[in-house]
Amino acid sequence: xxxxxxxxxxxxxxxxxxxxxxxxxxxxxxxxxxxxxxxxxxxxxxxxxxxxxxxxxxxxxxxxxxxxxxxxxxxxxxxxxxxxxxxxxxxxxxxxxxxxxxxxxxxxxxxxxxxxxxxxxxxxxxxxxxxxxxxxxxxxxxxxxxxxxxxxxxxxxxxxxxxxxxxxxxxxxxxx
Numbered sequence: 001x002x003x004x005x006x007x008x009x010x011x012x013x014x015x016x017x018x019x020x021x022x023x024x025x026x027x028x029x030x031x032x033x034x035x036x037x038x039x040x041x042x043x044x045x046x047x048x049x050x051x052x053x054x055x056x057x058x059x060x061x062x063x064x065x066x067x068x069x070x071x072x073x074x075x076x077x078x079x080x081x082x083x084x085x086x087x088x089x090x091x092x093x094x095x096x097x098x099x100x101x102x103x104x105x106x107x108x109x110x111x112x113x114x115x116x117x118x119x120x121x122x123x124x125x126x127x128x129x130x131x132x133x134x135x136x137x138x139x140x141x142x143x144x145x146x147x148x149x150x151x152x153x154x155x156x157x158x159x160x161x162x163x164x165x166x167x168x169x170x171x172x173x174x175x176x
Contacts, residue, residue: 002122002157003122003125003126003129003130004129006126006150006154006157007126007129007150009153010134010149010150010152010153011134013153014138014145014146014149017149019138019145019146020138020142022137023137026137029133030133033128033129033132033133036132036133037124037128040123040124040127040132041120044123044124044127045119045120045121045122045124045127046117046120048080048120048123049106049116049117049119049120049123050116050120052073052077052103052119053106053119053120054117056076057069057073057107057110057116061111069107070103070104073107074099074100074104077100077102077103078096078099078100081095091143091144091147093144093147093151094150094151096151097148097151097152097154098150098154098155100154100158101151101153101154101155101157101158102126102158104158104161104162105122105154105157105158105161106119106122106123108158108161108165109122130150134146135147
């Protein structure tokens with residue numbers, strides 16, 4: 001649900017800044033998203049998060065603090081997406097800022113639940129609802145702004161979670 005809320009919030013903020021809202025015709029293809037979601041879950045969600053969250057996260061958290069693990073995984077995730085950024089298939093703002101905020105939230109989710117598969121589902125929902133759905137409904141400057149807004153929402157969500165974590169009665173190693 002969180003990735004859907006984030007992209008809808010970004011779409012509405014984009015609208016407030018001048019982008020058109022999706023038309024009924026554009027929104028009418030949503031039933032087709034179930035097939036896209038399954039594809040994204042198998043190839044992207046499970047494909048990537050098996051490495052990031054199932055393999056790397058527990059090993060890094062065993063050696064480093066939460067913040068250090070986050071920094072390492074963020075750098076790896078941004079570097080992994082560099083070819084998509086260089087080819088223009090992934091906007092720079094999303095490739096860097098969005099991936100950093102996204103990584104923080106996934107690591108926090110994994111830290112709290114110890115279930116890496118939730119990250120795979122989040123990743124698949126994110127790619128399905130944003131890249132394969134809402135981003136195709138706008139173009140040019142509106143699409144660029146949507147990428148920036150989505151990155152900002154991810155960074156703000158991560159920052160909010162970080163502030164809550166710092167005040168939590170159950171401390172997390174590495175959150176100062």
